[in-house]
Amino acid sequence: MNAQAVDHADHDDHHHGPAKGWMRWLTTTNHKDIGTLYLWFSLAMFFVGGAMALVIRAELFQPGLQLVAPGFFNQMTTMHALVMIFLALMPAFVGLANWLLPMMIGAPDMALPRMNNWSFWILPFASAMLLATLFVDGGAPAGGWTMYPPLVLQTGAAFPMLIFAVHLLGISSIMGSINIIATIMNMRAPGMTYMKMPLFVWTWFITAYLLIATMPVLAGAVTMLLTDKYFATSFFSAAGGGDPVMFQHIFWFFGHPEVYILILPAFGIVSQIIPTFARKPLFGYSSMVYATASIAFLSFIVWAHHMFTVGLPVEAELFFMFATMLIAVPTGVKVFNWVSTMWQGAMTFETPMLFAIGFVIMFTIGGFSGLMLALTPVDFQYHDTYFVVAHFHYVLVPGAIFSVMAAAYYWIPKWTGNMYDEKLGRFHFWMSTIFVNILFFPQHFVGLAGMPRRIPDYAVQFADFNAISTIGAFGFGLSQLLFAYIMIKTAIGGKKATSEVWEGAEGLEWTLSSPPPYHSFSTQPIIK
């Protein structure tokens, strides 16, 4: 490279560098800046949602009503779910996609940078509207995040705010997804065929389609709620010739794919991390891709397993039971592939690997209870008990959330150029793992013994396990302050990381410097 070219490159960098001050973050169209915004935002919301969970667990520490009134308790369960799903987990995955997809496919940035800016900046406003419901007449929505009518129609002034917040969050997700699909389809480096894409790219590619297919369905459902309440329609009111169960069908047609929206990117993350630390290529790459696609397809034909007790015809119950059980097959393939990747590797156990292994084990435990829940006659006993609460928290907390933490530890040296504190990272992992099990494992027991979910008070025979669970919750919550501390500390400084960071890491992102240049790949790499 001659001197003139170097000058030119410097000039270019300067010209396209970030704006100064806070305007940089408001006007940015850079995938890394937007990724960073998404990730910090989601971390903040993780603590907001977590605080709500602690209110719930504190009230449930002992039988009797001690801290909050039942109405406020219901607001907490509803808001905890909405915040964690829409404001913490989904933005975390979109943040990871923003940071990583261009670097993984050898692109300079996302395909639609201005839309990218917009899809992030809708979020804080939608979130503010949702959280503001806590302060309006009648309080926040308290009918559950599933928003079933007729109960949700009893919501006070919070009702339209809830509906419009959901609309805005949906628009943000759809824009993010369009961007991801456009980027993956158009901006891959020469030679990177679809079947050479890293699995994180694959899983997000499929997730983005799920989002585009289901978010409008949710938007339709909540719009019908809105007109039922304010414009005298009767979509879901039996008295007016409507059907309250139809809402549940529409909601879960969105809701079940949504579950996979929260877990497919996690599968991708774990599939990136395990080969690195096993120093062995991922076992069964193509079967992983097919399994992901199968799960995505099946997610559209199992929705009614959330509503086995609404009085479906027996034929429908049989269909949804069989279809649901079928999901165990591709999910099993994935778990077997991860274990085979570890098998005869040369493993080390840095923090990302610990979280990834924790993910595989505890996600599988959540999968087991999922299989049990699929059996319709037995689901009649499990449905809407703490057994279900234990099930979905196992797949979402030591499942999805652990994968996000694994990703944060794995890639933060790349993002910031600084190594995180390995000792503290491992300590954070062990604290999280121990407490998350103290928190959620006993919930299987109280659920099976007959404790319904979403109740602020319970019969005394459930007292001991609830007390244990609450202790686990506070331990888990406090451990996450450590996570925030480690992340902030690493963002500020620390031991410098190399480009490759990890000994066994494969993939284009590790060919870039740590931290990477502002425009990831200004010249496309060529994949052989």
Next chain:
Amino acid sequence: MKKRIAGSLLTTLLTPLAAHADWEVNMTQGVTDLSKEVYGLHMAAFWICVAIGVVVFGAMIWSIIYHRKDRGVKPATFHESTTIEILWTIVPVIILISLAIPAAQALVKIEDSSNADMTIKVTGYQWKWQYEYPEEDINFFSNLAQSSRDAATDPTIDPASVDNYLLEVDNPVVIPVGKKVRFLFTSNDVIHAWWVPDLAVKKDAIPGFVNDMWAQVNTPGTYRGQCTELCGKDHGFMPITLIAKEQADYDAWVAEKQAAAKKEKEMQTVTMTKDELIVRGKKVYTTNCIACHGATGAGVPGVFPAMTGSPIVLGPVEPHIDILLNGRSGTAMQAFGKQLSDLDIAAVITYTRNSLGNDVGTVVQAADVAAQR
């Protein structure tokens, strides 16, 4: 049963701190043939999961112990095997089919409520259950027992000191043993779900729909359950108590219920004194109104109006009777005309007008309410 009592007595003596606690970790086997079948399926699925877990986690742990870099191992390079992929697709399918067949058989039996010996209609309300026996002409409401209600909100009462805290009602539903009882479920307001674990019966009660489910209980006893579909503020406070009685005892209970209903009907034409009405009205208020309007009549600002100083309570009596009879659409105020007798409505109106910080002085008689129906 005896063993269990002895066991819990032992626990009580040994660990005073966990006096009434229970370390139950598994599903009940229940008291019907179907509930036992469901329990069997649950355990079969559980042991299959344990077996798969042992194999998968075993391989992982083996690999974590032996295939680590600090043991100086060189990583293998294999990364695919079509044979293995096919194998671990087919084997799970076979395991799943072996589970699906008995599950489907049980489901078909559960869903067949034909040829029932008797029918009970169950209606969910915010927050109580109504039970109707169409053939016996019995109809009553079942509310959370007052002892539980007090203990939940009064910090001086230890919930553990209350018998069957949150699982006791004022009027339990009663069925005969050995009979196939068909339950019909519907709701008056929002969606509820009726669940008694020992019967393995859980069904949603949905406004505008009638669902059904059945049970044939073999052993007499008291079986308890709760509402399992979030139905608002007091979702956790609308339990189910079901008593299965021998046929003779059941017949006696039916006769007693019918006699009580007859007596209640006669009461409707009696004119009562103000004090009598207030005493009765207080009871009606505690059972039906307190959940929203509060024990002191303060309500919940912004959600449920206060009784104290309410313009309806202080105003003319006709609109007051009207709102109790017909409710107020679009709010949680129900049409109590369908739920309470004329006398109870008259009593509760007299009570709210002369108590809870109000002193209007009006006395409303059952006949006044009947005139406005």
